[in-house]
Amino acid sequence: MSDIQKVLDFIVEIEKLKDVHRKTRPVGLERYENSAEHSWHVCLAALMLKDSANQPVNIDRVIKMLLIHDLGEVDAGDTIIYASETPELKKKEQAGLARIFALLPEGQAEQYLSLWLEFEAGETADSKFAKAIDRVPPLLHNLHGDGHSWKENKVPKEKVFAVNRRIAEGSQSLWSLLEKKLNQAVEEGILK
């Protein structure tokens, strides 16, 4: 099979991410978001917020990380950020990623698996920033959408603050603004 044919098979396979449903609704839409359109959204969010990162980041690497960060969900499904991410689930995601990247021409898979592992570990400047950005759209969906996902999934405000505080590890200034918005949501009774 030619290398290009292998990539075409990969392109068709990853399309399944368009059918993985997340737990928030995009602003103004009744339906739930899927992980493919979410991936696009966080890439542009990262690009436009890059100057707010705590440490200088390589935005091209960050974007690649975000393009692939949810691919493991094709096999593992989406898990809301407020649920515990078990080692079993992460293993399933990693196995899914390995299966999908194995469709690529020889010698390609490793670099992307390694980029995903870096993202998951969240220890480098690039991955800290990428992980921070990944949390922004669901917060905006809730803030602009009457806290629908917090309510539907019974997430108390303490958990919302505790989980999202980690945004500060990627961008202190971004977290400061979002923290204000969350406090306002508490005052307005959207977040309880």
Added chain:
Amino acid sequence: MSDIQKVLDFIVEIEKLKDVHRKTRPVGLERYENSAEHSWHVCLAALMLKDSANQPVNIDRVIKMLLIHDLGEVDAGDTIIYASETPELKKKEQAGLARIFALLPEGQAEQYLSLWLEFEAGETADSKFAKAIDRVPPLLHNLHGDGHSWKENKVPKEKVFAVNRRIAEGSQSLWSLLEKKLNQAVEEGILK
């Protein structure tokens, strides 16, 4: 308003692209594709096919081009590639892009507008390749989906070949393989 707040407004505004519907269905799905998930899909397609470009490309620029290439559709809507792209429509898309990029902090809009104009002109190596990749998923949707969009939109095979032949300007090897697949689709009666 702080720069970060401006970007958050931008992030919410571009979310409307998730509600712009295209004319093909993703492989295996009953619903039509939206332009946000399509944008993600072509970014990863470009990344994985970069070595097939006729001329060396700056893949990071190509990905940025593809992340923003459809943003004008928030105001202008999606047009099938087989319809004539009128100057009026392009003006509407450009005005939409200008409106959306104007939400960004000062001094940001121009570089992205200029990147989009480069994409639209399709004269540089990067934009030729980006434009080629933009055509691949809809072809795969039709080839794997009984030519549904060609049939629904009454697109004859002559037009499918004529329009997609331009893929060769970005990647001759990619077009060669797709041309074979299209010929096979004609033999199978999927494309008439």
